[in-house]
Amino acid sequence: xxxxxxxxxxxxxxxxxxxxxxxxxxxxxxxxxxxxxxxxxxxxxxxxxxxxxxxxxxxxxxxxxxxxxxxxxxxxxxx
Amino acid sequence: xxxxxxxxxxxxxxxxxxxxxxxxxxxxxxxxxxxxxxxxxxxxxxxxxxxxxxxxxxxxxxxxxxxxxxxxxxxxxxxxxxxxxxxxxxxxxxxxxxxxxxxxxxxxxxxxxxxxxxxxxxxxxxxxxxxxxxxxxxxxxxxxxxxxxxxxxxxxxxxxxxxxxxxxxxxxxxxxxxxxxxxxxxxxxxxxxxxxxxxxxxxxxxxxxxxxxxxxxxxxxxxxxxxxxxxxxxxxxxxxxxxxxxxxxxxxxxxxxxxxxxxxxxxxxxxxxxxxxxxxxxxxxxxxxxxxxxxxxxxxxxxxxxxxxxxxxxxxxxxxxxxxxxxxxxxxxxxxxxxxxxxxxxxxxxxxxxxxxxxxxxxxxxxxxxxxxxxxxxxxxxxxxxxxxxxxxxxxxxxxxxxxxxxxxxxxxxxxxxxxxxxxxxxxxxxxxxxxxxxxxxxxxxxxxxxxxxxxxxxxxxxxxxxxxxxxxxxxx
Numbered sequence: 001x002x003x004x005x006x007x008x009x010x011x012x013x014x015x016x017x018x019x020x021x022x023x024x025x026x027x028x029x030x031x032x033x034x035x036x037x038x039x040x041x042x043x044x045x046x047x048x049x050x051x052x053x054x055x056x057x058x059x060x061x062x063x064x065x066x067x068x069x070x071x072x073x074x075x076x077x078x079x
Numbered sequence: 080x081x082x083x084x085x086x087x088x089x090x091x092x093x094x095x096x097x098x099x100x101x102x103x104x105x106x107x108x109x110x111x112x113x114x115x116x117x118x119x120x121x122x123x124x125x126x127x128x129x130x131x132x133x134x135x136x137x138x139x140x141x142x143x144x145x146x147x148x149x150x151x152x153x154x155x156x157x158x159x160x161x162x163x164x165x166x167x168x169x170x171x172x173x174x175x176x177x178x179x180x181x182x183x184x185x186x187x188x189x190x191x192x193x194x195x196x197x198x199x200x201x202x203x204x205x206x207x208x209x210x211x212x213x214x215x216x217x218x219x220x221x222x223x224x225x226x227x228x229x230x231x232x233x234x235x236x237x238x239x240x241x242x243x244x245x246x247x248x249x250x251x252x253x254x255x256x257x258x259x260x261x262x263x264x265x266x267x268x269x270x271x272x273x274x275x276x277x278x279x280x281x282x283x284x285x286x287x288x289x290x291x292x293x294x295x296x297x298x299x300x301x302x303x304x305x306x307x308x309x310x311x312x313x314x315x316x317x318x319x320x321x322x323x324x325x326x327x328x329x330x331x332x333x334x335x336x337x338x339x340x341x342x343x344x345x346x347x348x349x350x351x352x353x354x355x356x357x358x359x360x361x362x363x364x365x366x367x368x369x370x371x372x373x374x375x376x377x378x379x380x381x382x383x384x385x386x387x388x389x390x391x392x393x394x395x396x397x398x399x400x401x402x403x404x405x406x407x408x409x410x411x412x413x414x415x416x417x418x419x420x421x422x423x424x425x426x427x428x429x430x431x432x433x434x435x436x437x438x439x440x441x442x443x444x445x446x447x448x449x450x451x452x453x454x455x456x457x458x459x460x461x462x463x464x465x466x467x468x469x470x471x472x473x474x475x476x477x478x479x480x481x482x483x484x485x486x487x488x489x490x491x492x493x494x495x496x497x498x499x500x501x502x503x504x505x506x507x508x509x510x511x512x513x514x515x516x517x518x519x520x521x522x523x524x525x526x527x528x529x530x531x532x533x534x535x536x537x538x539x540x541x542x543x544x545x546x547x548x549x550x551x552x553x554x555x556x
Contacts, residue, residue, distance in 0.1 A: 031130065053406060062390050
């Protein structure tokens with residue numbers, strides 16, 4: 001189950017597409033730019049959520065169908 | 080009588096056949112008829128001299144000599160030295176500087192071209208001793224893009240174009256025209272970039288000229304940053320980014336997305352080098368056609384990800400995390416425990432218990448001051464319109480009045496100090512924290528609907544406005 005989910009971080013909008021690809025939006029260019037891949041295995045499968053704290057976007061992958069591919073937790077930064 | 084007739088007819092027929100085979104060895108008085116008089120072989124060429132035995136009555140256009148390693152009649156493949164102008168007297172000669180190899184046996188024939196035909200004299204055999212050395216005088220231009228026509232002057236180029244070859248940086252060029260003192264060629268499409276060696280081969284002779292031609296290709300002069308995160312935008316300044324083909328930018332093997340392109344400027348997004356858990360030093364290069372910029376420009380792609388402690392639970396609910404006072408929170412609905420995550424210690428800690436009897440998920444969580452508001456969600460029966468308030472100080476949950484809408488999914492964000500909710504049905508609600516005033520309003524459906532216990536004012540904006548992605552849980556406005 002992986003619909004896109006977005007968050008606001010470090011002055012920019014981000015969207016995680018299909019649980020895997022992380023895009024950042026540049027409003028002056030009206031473009032979404034790829035800026036990361038979620039590091040966990042079978043990232044397309046796991047349930048994720050996001051919160052922002054201390055200069056990082058924390059994205060835990062809480063559950064999924066693949067053994068050892070959840071729970072996982074990674075922190076993203078671009079500053 | 081019959082025998083005498085045959086004795087006459089057969090030779091006559093033979094002569095007739097010989098004369099009609101081709102014009103190559105014709106000796107008729109109607110045509111000029113040259114024969115070799117002398118071949119003077121030298122270590123750096125030869126002197127050929129011919130005599131015109133019969134001048135004929137046709138207008139002579141040119142004359143000269145052909146020579147070849149074998150005496151076949153395919154004269155077009157023989158090496159040819161052609162002289163123009165009139166023949167003075169009954170003989171002509173030529174100094175041959177090229178296309179004679181040492182110890183090679185040749186056959187040489189004189190020829191005369193008239194307005195009507197070409198007459199070749201009988202061959203004479205000789206053994207070569209060598210030719211003059213190939214000399215390069217100059218060439219122009221000395222720099223250019225692929226496809227540039229270069230004209231080179233010199234001495235003793237082969238008279239047969241197929242015996243001449245030119246290479247730029249070991250890549251063969253196309254020779255478009257040549258003569259004994261001249262060669263023209265075009266710079267080939269290749270990966271050669273910058274000053275390159277010219278190699279000119281004429282027959283058995285070779286001339287190498289180092290750093291002879293500057294093949295123009297992409298060149299990076301400056302980059303706007305020397306380090307950055309994947310997805311950051313940088314500008315590359317340089318030259319010749321587009322002339323050899325659409326440019327591509329690489330950070331090592333990672334291809335960058337190009338946002339703006341110009342002949343001397345490229346704006347690119349730093350590519351994602353996999354799952355980078357550490358800084359990566361790469362080289363930036365620009366490719367245009369087959370060419371790659373030199374030298375490589377070092378660049379550091381900074382790490383984007385850190386590994387953190389996973390949640391101590393792995394139930395399958397649609398959790399929507401939130402943050403407050405530097406910590407992250409997840410309301411774990413299976414155990415009904417509000418967990419916090421402390422970035423400083425990288426630990427998950429169980430907190431207060433959520434007191435509701437039913438479990439629901441995909442809720443909206445909004446923090447305001449020291450309060451948390453849990454709005455709506457969905458349970459096993461469908462959307463719920465419950466509203467809960469949590470006090471971070473007292474760690475007490477309090478149920479408020481139900482919200483005047485419900486959703487199976489939604490997104491929310493803040494703008495100019497106000498929070499917005501967009502539901503899966505396309506309704507847009509605006510709400511703002513009214514500390515302790517506890518109002519809620521939905522203008523288009525309700526008049527002011529005051530509830531005294533939720534601490535928010537809600538308002539529908541722009542009836543009919545539909546957010547195009549109803550599956551998103553959050554958006555940024």
